[in-house]
Amino acid sequence: MAGRWGFLTTPRVSRPRRPVPERLTDWREVYDGRPLLPVVSAQAGRCMDCGIPFCHSACPLGNLIPEWNLLVEADDWAAASERLHATNNFPEFTGRLCPAPCEDGCVVAIDADPVTIKDVEVAIADQAWREDRVRPVRPGRSTGRSVAVVGSGPAGLAAAQQLVRAGHAVDVYERDDRAGGLLRYGIPDFKMDKSHLDRRLGQLTAEGVRFHTDAEVGVRPAADEVAAGHDAVVVAIGATAWRELPVPGRELAGVHQAMEYLPQANRVSRGEWSSPPVTARGKHVVIVGGGDTAADCLGTALRQRAASVVQLDIRPHPGHHRSPDEPWPTYPHVYRASPAHEEGRALARERGTRGDAGTGGLPLPATDEDVRVFSASTVRFEGDASGHVRALRLADSEPASRLPVPGTERTIPAQLVLLALGFTGPPPDAELLGQLGLRLDARGTIARDPGFGTARPAVFVAGDAGRGQSLIVWAIAEGRSAAAAVDRYLMGTTDLPAPVTATDRPIAV
Secondary structure, three states: OOOOOHHHOOOOOOOOEOOHHHHOOOOOOOEOOOOOHHHHHHHHOOOOOOOOOHHHHHOOOOOOHHHHHHHHHOOOHHHHHHHHHOOOOOHHHHHHHOOOHHHHOOHHHHOOOOOOHHHHHHHHHHHHHHOOOOOOOOOOOOOOOEEEEEOOOHHHHHHHHHHHHOOOEEEEEOOOOOOOOHHHHOOOOOOOOHHHHHHHHHHHHHHOOEEEOOOEOOOEOOHHHHHHOOOEEEEOOOOOOEOOOOOOOOOOEOEEEHHHHHHHHHHHHOOOOOOOOOOOEOOEEEEEOOOHHHHHHHHHHHHOOEOEEEEEEOOOOOOOOOOOOOOOOOOOOOOOOOHHHHHHHHHHHHHOOOOOOOOOOOOOOOOOOOOEEEOEEEEEEEEOOOOEEEEEEEEEEOOOOOOEOOOOOEEEEOOEEEEOOOEOOOOOOOHHHHHHOOOEOOOOOEOOOOOOEOOOOOEEEOOHHHHOOOOHHHHHHHHHHHHHHHHHHHHOOOOOOOOOOOOOOOOOO
């Protein structure tokens, strides 16, 4: 380990968050923005530098975590940045957005609090920017080959950066008016300020990547036109086909998909719009879903001054400890409270019960005082005379079948319902798919081989479009690996790293 006693004498200390009342008044990141280098250095010193670092395996990027922990503990931030960027193109993104499966794979986590890997990572990245160490990396030569990358989310950006550094000409096509994909309009500013994204886009532009916005490949321009103008194509359009909730009343006004709601709020928080068409202000809000997108909706609704917010999770309460069928070093399904849940909990405690907030008198869970209701199955939506949702009928959910338990139904007010049920893959009717001759597999993702190739020569698929909904670290890892596959296809060989194959999956039992 870095120090003589490391984790044995130094307790885990996480990066501090701003007070809830303060952060609910703005859209700035929830964490205290002050550099905490001595604190982070001490936390890095908790690393065991163990002989078999499972944190490597828990992260698809293969981050060299013990190495940069040791360097941070020694106050060598420049070398730490070099080791961090050796495996991760965008550590300031992952340090803010990844749920950190590396920490659950930390050897210390077997019987103690794991190293704060995520906090160390983001501190290294932010310090590198403060010290002006993040510079454009220009290739030593041009290969004369060109690649089109369709999509500018984390997979597309990682592929583009790797390919341009290998000497290829790279054009990135983004259907929205600004580059960044879901990093731009799907992730709220309170999770990641867009200045971090803009800095990286500036770096990529300086390295030679050309961005084309308002360009939905397959519509304008045609996919065949893009393919004909480049030697290879990387499709990284993400998994934007959302899951539906086919229950009575779904057609009522006021019932929206999360990704119809979140981009609007992002545009307002960034000053692009004066107000969102769909807002939670003054409304009783119900969020259906239990993942990160649901938490993003929660934090957004609270900042929009919702009258009340309830989140329904069909899964049972996961408990606070690993279950026997999720042993270390797998990523366990345990109770986790995001900053948004912390905010909701603080307001719930202030009000005492959900009934005080006008949500039908439902008591808060006795142990967690959470805005989440676990084992909750949505039965139907009820509307008013004008066809707008006014209430949601729910019931307890049977754990195995997830079907409603008879006799447990109750009604809660709902003037805005947000569906955050996850995503399957790219839209099956996307023009790009037909024009390039790509097909979807049984999972609803684009069919590809283990080397990211498709049935059409010179066309590769990276990220959620081929993997399905996943973590940002998997998207970046896939972008890096797909870039290596493209480079090998164009040049016959490659020196680019390929941390994963298209068939790799997270550690599981």
